[in-house]
Amino acid sequence: MLRATFVYLFVTLYVLVMAPMALAWTILSRETRLIYGLARVCIRIAGWMSGVKVRVRGRERILPGQNYVFLSNHGGNFDGPVLFYAIPRDIRALIKKEMMRLPVLSLVLKQVQFVPIDRTDPIQARASIDRGATLLNQGHSFIAFPEGTRSRDGRLGAFKKGVFIMALKAGTPVMPVTVLGSSHIQPPGAYGIRPGTVEVIFHDSIATAGMKTEDRDRLIEMTRGAIASGFADARCSG
Numbered sequence: 001m002l003r004a005t006f007v008y009l010f011v012t013l014y015v016l017v018m019a020p021m022a023l024a025w026t027i028l029s030r031e032t033r034l035i036y037g038l039a040r041v042c043i044r045i046a047g048w049m050s051g052v053k054v055r056v057r058g059r060e061r062i063l064p065g066q067n068y069v070f071l072s073n074h075g076g077n078f079d080g081p082v083l084f085y086a087i088p089r090d091i092r093a094l095i096k097k098e099m100m101r102l103p104v105l106s107l108v109l110k111q112v113q114f115v116p117i118d119r120t121d122p123i124q125a126r127a128s129i130d131r132g133a134t135l136l137n138q139g140h141s142f143i144a145f146p147e148g149t150r151s152r153d154g155r156l157g158a159f160k161k162g163v164f165i166m167a168l169k170a171g172t173p174v175m176p177v178t179v180l181g182s183s184h185i186q187p188p189g190a191y192g193i194r195p196g197t198v199e200v201i202f203h204d205s206i207a208t209a210g211m212k213t214e215d216r217d218r219l220i221e222m223t224r225g226a227i228a229s230g231f232a233d234a235r236c237s238g
Contacts, residue, residue: 004186004193007049014042019104026111035112036090043081051195052078052185056086058202061175067141068175068205069167073156073227074145076182078198083143083177086200092135094128094144094163113140117162119148129166136170146223150188156231159224164216173205176223178230201230 097116117128146159178201203226
């Protein structure tokens with residue numbers, strides 16, 4: 001409990017102190033590199049304070065010059081920061097609309113072009129998917145959790161279709177990612193943080209060029225199968 005309190009306090013103060021400076025620089029220079037750099041520093045320090053280590057496999061599958069839609073299972077609160085640390089480039093993200101209500105942080109998320117999505121409103125959700133496809137066509141990479149929420153029992157939940165439609169519209173490859181161990185670090189709904197190791201596995205990318213939106217169910221099954229294979233590999237090696 002004490003560890004978690006220190007981590008939350010550090011992250012809050014870090015954002016409050018560094019975000020205004022980063023936002024000012026970004027507005028003046030129209031460059032987001034400082035925001036991403038400061039975010040990575042924050043993640044590294046918070047990870048060290050939490051006693052969390054990250055082990056990455058398959059990073060060589062991320063080809064230089066190619067953008068991707070990175071799609072991962074979602075087992076705990078540390079998934080997002082861990083992926084941000086593990087993916088060697090600046091990335092956009094599909095996020096829950098509620099995150100745009102957070103003071104200061106919402107301004108940062110707007111500057112780095114994170115796309116909020118409201119799944120309860122089909123019209124707004126469709127607009128968010130179109131916005132994401134536009135950013136993909138501009139060469140940006142995205143991360144998203146197709147389950148839409150954190151798993152409560154460690155099993156893969158049903159995948160939402162929106163992010164797959166986004167990838168298909170842009171013709172951007174999907175890279176399935178398996179994250180292991182984050183639910184042990186901080187399970188959904190838990191306050192405390194336990195030290196441990198999170199493993200990130202990048203699987204072979206799935207080409208979407210030539211696919212149509214009608215192929216979304218097939219793309220979902222291919223992605224789901226790849227992510228699930230990471231769990232199987234972990235059980236066999238364990």
